[in-house]
Amino acid sequence: MRNPLKFAASILCFIFCAVSLQLSALERQPNAIYKARRQALAGKTNGGAVLLFAPTENEAGNAIYGFRQEDNFYYLTGLTDPGAGLLILPEMKASATAQGHPYTEILFLPGRNPAQEKWTGPKLDAKSGDIKDRTGFDNVMQLDAARDELVRDLPSTRTVVYTELGASAASTGPIEWLRRANAFPLGASMQELRPIIGNLRMIKDPGEVDLVRKASEASAAGHVAMMHFMKPGVTEQEVSALMQFEFMKRGCERPAYAPIVGSGFYSTVLHYSQNSNTIKDGDIVVMDVAGEYSMYASDITRTVPANGHFTPRQREIYDIVLGAQNAAIQAFKSGVSTMSRTGTNSLHQVAANYINTHGKDLHGQPLGQYFIHGLGHFVGLNVHDPGDTSIPLGPGAIFTIEPGIYIPEEKIGVRIEDIFWVNDKGDLVRLSSGLPSTADEVEKVMSAGTK
Secondary structure, X not given: OOOHHHXXXXXXXXXXXXXXXXXXXXXOOOHHHHHHHXXXXXXXXXXXXXXXXXXXXXXXXXXXXXXXXXXXXXXHHXXXXXXXXXXXXXXXXXXXXXXXXXXXXXXXXXXXXXXXXXXXXXXXXXXXXXXXXXXXXXXXXXXXXXXXXXXXXXXXXXXXXXXOOOOOHHHHHHHHHXXXXXOOOOOOEXXXXXXXXXXXXXXXXXXXXXXXXXXXXXHHHXXXXXXXXXXXXXXXXXXXXXXXXXXXXXXXXXXXXXXXXXXXHHHHOOOOOOOOOEOOOOOEEEEEOOEEEOOEEOOOEEEEEOOXXXXXXXXXXXXXXXXXXXXXXXXXXOOXXXXXXXXXXXXXXXXXXXXXXXXXXXXXXXXXXXXXXXXOOEOOOOOOOOOOOOOOOOOOOEEEEOOEEEEHHHOEEEEOEEEEEEOOOOOEEEXXXXXXXXXXXXXXXXXXXXX
């Protein structure tokens, strides 16, 4: 008989080996895409400068789990090197009170550290002859020059600098050092960058859509493999390891978030991540597991019966959740519908109303009280990508639709989650297509896996 712990360990060993191979094989978009994003950002700062720093490899967790670039820095540069800096100055026309300057962008790179690179690998070199072609920046300097460049380039009056305030110490540390070094003009105002760039990130370009699609297709393969493998007696950890194996061998470099495999009572715990129980006959199992492909996330959830057959009550709850998802999909209107929890155009309200008007709990009460989270969220470089849920969803938006019902008293939790994109025509496109959704389809796939 197979030892489940040894099985899980072998799968995880493969995963960690795969990480080192995949990190150097990201699908990066053309330099022109990142430059266009920087220019678009400059157009939204009302003449203010943008100063952003990537975290370092020494930041907490990076030494253990491996370095991952900060989302906003990657969005603007497409670079994965740690400790780099970015300065953007919008074009400023000269006036009677201020000196003008052309649009300016500078990439600052840390100096090479051969001793450190023996541990973490070679890094970009600002002095390299091909550095402009590799990065897409016409102006690349050593990080040590940042202070002098700021003194030279920032206007002496009415200076506003947009940066990530209150972010990690690794990204705000350089800002504090520059303050102490008098790099900013007297009276310079520091403003939060994240809301501005967050609005830009709400609309995905075709390259981003393709990367989320690839993350979703790889993740969907993990869910199908799970359905073939699932049976009473396996552990939640085994299921999680198998799903990660499947999406990582298809090019994902890491999970997009902590995998959730909850059986029985733990199917009702939304962010349960211990994955430490043995799955029992009669359990219903929620699997919220997906990968990250070239920095872009997916987010998929499926719910299955451990023994391959829903009980009548499990099927009833499952069908209500699926009905709520389908009601939201059918109600969607590009440029009108929102992800907000309230309002006449809220998709959340559509799903909640469906749940509240279908089925009862053991005490005869409507099931809406067991739908305890939002209907969805934006997805992109982060599994919970920034975005204003009150803004109507239009072309370029990528988001989840994930209704759920969680009844601890009955040890029944059901969530069905898929990724959707609004195309240029305003159509809602399921990027996580190909996965079974109905109870009959789930049972059919699970039955095929036992043959």
